[in-house]
Amino acid sequence: MDVQEVRKLDAYLKKLFGNARMRVVPRPKKEDSAEVYIGDEFVGVLFVDDEDDERSYNFQMAILGTDLED
Numbered sequence: 001m002d003v004q005e006v007r008k009l010d011a012y013l014k015k016l017f018g019n020a021r022m023r024v025v026p027r028p029k030k031e032d033s034a035e036v037y038i039g040d041e042f043v044g045v046l047f048v049d050d051e052d053d054e055r056s057y058n059f060q061m062a063i064l065g066t067d068l069e070d
Helices: 003-017
Strands: 022-026 033-038 041-049 056-060
Touching: 003 022, 003 033
Parallel strands: none
Antiparallel strands: 022 033, 033 041, 041 056
């Protein structure tokens, strides 16, 4: 992902989730993905999917059992 693409994804996720604290950050030494944060907390990874000559993105987010505890 280039800088322009990361910026577009960043703006899209902020608007989609209504959260200005979301941010998309390029991954070091990886060109096919970017990290997603809310503030300083890592929440997932965005992967590029170029299958069938159509570019799309997959957002992967893990939720740990400990995250659900009060």
